[in-house]
Amino acid sequence: MRTVGVEEELLLVDPETGEPRALSAAVLARVSLGDAGQDVFEKELHEQMLEFATHPQADMERLHAEIVRCREEAGRHAGEIGCAVAALATSPLPVTPSIGVNRRYEWMADQYGVVVQEQLVLGCHVHVSVESDEEGVAVIDRVRPWLPVLTALSANSPFWQGRDSSYSSYRSRVWQRWPSAGPTELFGSAETYHRRVADMLATGTILDDGMIYFDVRLSQRYPTVEFRVADVCLDAGTAVVVAALARALVDTAAREWREGGEPAAHSVSLLRLAAWRAARSGLTEELLHPATMRRMPAETVVRALLDHVGEALAADGDLDRVREGVAALLRHGNGARVQRELLERTGSLRDVVTECVRRTQAA
Template sequence: MRTVGVEEELLLVDNESGDPQALSTAVLALAERRADGDSVFESELHDHQLEFATEPRAAMSELADEIRRWRTMAADRAAEAGAAVAALATSPLPVSPSIGEGERYRWLAERFGLTAQEQLTCGCHVHVSVESDAEGVAVLDRVRPWLPVLLALSANSPFWHGRDSSYDSYRSRVWGRWPSAGPTEVFGSADSYHAQVKAMVETGVLRDEGMIYFDARLSHRYPTVEVRVADVCLDAADTVLLATLVRGLVETAARAWRAGEPPEPVPVSLVRMAGWQAARSGVEGQLLHPLTMRPEPAADVLQALLAHVRDALEDSGDALSAEAGLRDVLKRGTGARAQRALLADSGSLRTVVTECAARTRG
């Protein structure tokens, strides 16, 4: 069975005011280390962020336990540093971002100016193991029209610097300002993929291969396909659902490739529009169906995704949990709906942040 790993980025905030806090260095100094000596947590572009990565897991129950464990540990270490962590993809409150220390971050700040300054966004990246680059690129070519559905499912960033953005995932709109971000065309082969990555780096616009910010890419560190399209989810259960569906998509795509089935020739311009629609309304309105690129109710498109990966989910034993997870999301909504409901009840974005921090801790 393919293994799955998850990277989550969390926002460091004041436990009482909800204001973002630039305390990642202090939190990292308090963090435990793994058996190999590496820290459980890592810094990100901004000092207001903290990232953790799970181990590769075959069982979704083990992945769920680890995600909750690291969230709780992040909250504990943040508390020792005088802060809290919140699984929010953008800060609801105004903030003047502080870019972290280090040569790489200084280069990004100088090279990209306001784009880098405003990238205080938190995403969720799902890694799924693949057997080779050839299989990995075949997967990328076949999952691309389904990625906007995953964005809709994870939408958790309705507010931006004190205002309602009118989007369920405004993080994705901000992230799209990077020159290498977004959907990709069909590559056709691993050689074509690597040639494009090489050409992009050689333009000098990007620092290195680590700045290939496609919605899904071959990881440059691990033998995985890395799906990067999602917001960090407010509810850890939604992160597990996301990982379950991503593994189902990867396995379904790999099987189609081995069977000689070609990828859907959806133009990249339409995949980009599907991403915009997913960011705009999440699971609340309509989405573009990945196979027709025509608007349909979000619930129907989510069911189409489930049907598309059902065989793979049945084989991994995840079909019933995925069905239940989708029903739950459609009933209660994503983190975007939860944030707006908290604001409607309290009238305070500060309460939104502090309540989301409490939910993140569990």
């Protein structure tokens, strides 16, 4: 069974006002005082962010437990210096992001200007193990049309600088400002993939391999493919659903490749439209169906994803968990819907953040 690891970026906020706090260095200093957690938490581009990474897990129950534990640890360390953590993919309240002290970040700020200054967005990255780069690239080619559905399920960023953005995942739209971000054309082989990356680096437009921001990429550090399309999820259970679906997509794509099945030949232009539609609609309206690239109700498209990966989910023992999780999302809404309903009920973005802090650490 393939292993799965999850990286989550959390927003550091003032527990009273809900405003983002640039305290990641202080939180990481608290982490370094103890023996545990030093290999889990990392700094990110902005000081208002804290990232953690789980260990590879084959069992989704264990993955869920580790995400919950990491969130609790992050909350405890943040609380020791007077702030809190929230699993929000953008800040509902206005913020002026602070860039971390780091030569790489300084280069990025100088090169990209306002893109870096405004890039306070928080994602959930899922790593799924693969046997080789060749298998990994075959997977990348074959999962492309399904990625917007993961964005729609995870969407958790309706607000931007104190206003409703009209999007469910505005994070994903902000992320597209990077020159290397987004969907990719078909590669066909690991050789072509690596040649494309080398050509991109040779332009001098991006600094290093870490700035290959494809929607799905071969990991630099691990024998995995890394899915990078999801918002950080408000509830830990949603993150596990996304992780299980990502693994099932890898299983399904690898099987198709071994059996000689060809990937769908959708153009990058159509894939960009599908990604935009998912960011705009989330689960509340229509999505582009991965097979036809035509608009259909979001629930219909989500069911198509479940049908596509159903055999793999069953083989991994995840079918019931994912069915139940998806049913709950369709019934109660993703993080974007929850945030909007909280604002409608309370009339206060501060109260939205306060409730999201509570939900971030709920099991």
